[in-house]
Amino acid sequence: MTHDRSHDLFTRASELLPGGVNSPVRAFKSVGGEPFFAARALGPHLFDVDGNRYVDYVGSWGPMIAGHAHPQVLDAVARTMRDGLSFGVPNALEVEMAEAITRIVPAMEMLRMVNSGTEATLSAIRVARGATGRSRIVKFEGCYHGHGDSFLVKAGSGALTFGLPNSPGVPKALADLTLTLPYNDFDAATALFEEVGEEIAGLIIEPIVGNANCILPREGYLQHLRDLCTRHGALLIFDEVMTGFRVALGGAQERYGITPDLSTFGKIIGGGMPVGAYGGRRDLMSQVAPSGPIYQAGTLSGNPVAMAAGLATLDLIQAPGFHAALEASTHALCDGLEEIAREAGVAFHTTRAPGMFGLYFREGPVETFEDSAGSDAKRFGRFFHAMLERGVYLAPSAFEAGFMSSAHGETEIAQTLEAARGAFAEIAAA
Numbered sequence: 001m002t003h004d005r006s007h008d009l010f011t012r013a014s015e016l017l018p019g020g021v022n023s024p025v026r027a028f029k030s031v032g033g034e035p036f037f038a039a040r041a042l043g044p045h046l047f048d049v050d051g052n053r054y055v056d057y058v059g060s061w062g063p064m065i066a067g068h069a070h071p072q073v074l075d076a077v078a079r080t081m082r083d084g085l086s087f088g089v090p091n092a093l094e095v096e097m098a099e100a101i102t103r104i105v106p107a108m109e110m111l112r113m114v115n116s117g118t119e120a121t122l123s124a125i126r127v128a129r130g131a132t133g134r135s136r137i138v139k140f141e142g143c144y145h146g147h148g149d150s151f152l153v154k155a156g157s158g159a160l161t162f163g164l165p166n167s168p169g170v171p172k173a174l175a176d177l178t179l180t181l182p183y184n185d186f187d188a189a190t191a192l193f194e195e196v197g198e199e200i201a202g203l204i205i206e207p208i209v210g211n212a213n214c215i216l217p218r219e220g221y222l223q224h225l226r227d228l229c230t231r232h233g234a235l236l237i238f239d240e241v242m243t244g245f246r247v248a249l250g251g252a253q254e255r256y257g258i259t260p261d262l263s264t265f266g267k268i269i270g271g272g273m274p275v276g277a278y279g280g281r282r283d284l285m286s287q288v289a290p291s292g293p294i295y296q297a298g299t300l301s302g303n304p305v306a307m308a309a310g311l312a313t314l315d316l317i318q319a320p321g322f323h324a325a326l327e328a329s330t331h332a333l334c335d336g337l338e339e340i341a342r343e344a345g346v347a348f349h350t351t352r353a354p355g356m357f358g359l360y361f362r363e364g365p366v367e368t369f370e371d372s373a374g375s376d377a378k379r380f381g382r383f384f385h386a387m388l389e390r391g392v393y394l395a396p397s398a399f400e401a402g403f404m405s406s407a408h409g410e411t412e413i414a415q416t417l418e419a420a421r422g423a424f425a426e427i428a429a430a
């Protein structure tokens with residue numbers, strides 16, 4: 001594979017964009033080398049500017065659950081944009097989106113559209129603080145909720161990838177209001193709530209962690225957090241920006257049968273266009289301006305083009321059997337990778353939920369952030385490049401989940417496993 005044009009573009013980009021990218025995790029910093037530049041994408045594939053084709057397991061970090069450039073999504077966008085890109089006054093598609101989300105996610109009694117997952121989570125936290133009159137929030141080490149100041153404390157995703165879990169620029173006074181807990185630790189959560197439970201406005205969690213690689217909740221853990229929040233008057237906030245509409249149609253809250261007080265979404269509901277949403281209990285959301293005093297606003301919130309792309313994607317994922325098929329292909333990929341690693345004698349483990357998965361260069365199980373951090377990141381980096389050279393694009397960090405789409409068929413999974421045979425053999429021999 002040649003990457004000459006990507007290299008030229010990256011050289012130019014690096015002059016003008018920090019790290020040559022508009023979002024850190026794209027820079028390949030933790031796996032080494034330079035990122036390729038995408039020229040186009042279709043279905044399960046990305047094509048770079050040098051003409052290389054990759055089976056894509058990142059899917060723009062989640063939105064492309066129905067595959068890239070799905071005709072139904074593109075047609076909806078093309079139809080809508082001809083009537084204008086943004087009005088700054090309400091439009092019918094915003095109502096249709098609100099009706100779709102509240103129908104699919106019953107805990108979302110009322111919601112507000114925004115333009116990113118970050119906006120959704122920082123708005124949800126503001127509602128929690130405004131509605132309870134409390135200031136402290138609880139998050140989990142390794143979880144990532146976007147780059148809002150309150151969340152850049154022991155954060156995951158790119159912050160973790162670059163060892164910046166506590167970013168400069170976040171005032172200590174604000175960071176001190178963010179308490180962190182170890183994920184999947186029942187006793188630590190109980191102890192914290194017993195100590196300061198009445199000061200906690202909200203607890204925000206990725207119900208399935210997808211930003212410290214992929215970690216599933218232990219049996220009963222989410223219910224334990226639900227009970228603690230209820231008992232101490234704190235609000236339970238499910239950050240489903242990644243898991244929403246993916247691990248089940250109704251997200252992790254449907255999969256695990258938990259009713260959060262507030263939820264945040266993004267990615268899939270924009271179908272690739274900038275979008276986020278936050279919402280939940282009506283008595284909380286009715287306190288948001290202009291119906292209440294808690295302020296939040298956005299020039300492009302609910303813009304018709306993003307709504308059209310999101311609605312078309314939501315339509316596609318409601319097809320009968322969509323999530324069952326996504327779960328089956330996720331298991332087929334992960335089972336195959338584990339078998340090939342075993343044959344190659346490489347310590348390897350996967351975690352999986354419908355449509356998302358974690359790859360670990362360590363023996364299982366992986367149930368805590370420490371388990372995840374104990375994966376051999378150097379080996380992951382070598383595996384990443386060995387797969388890339390063989391036409392498979394995995395998330396470029398040992399601390400990111402991978403994503404499956406309905407466009408990944410048996411052919412793509414077989415190609416991926418064939419590439420993995422060579423990649424694992426290469427690693428075993430290193």
Ligand code: KE4
Pocket residue numbers: 023024025026061115116117118119121144145146147157158206210211239240241242266267400
């Ligand atoms: P955005 O602001 O990037 O739209 O969403 C922030 C966010 C919030 N909550 C969760 C659970 C998330 O996963 C994210 C964003 N996810 C990362 C991927 N790990 C986006 C990729 C990137 O930062 O470029």
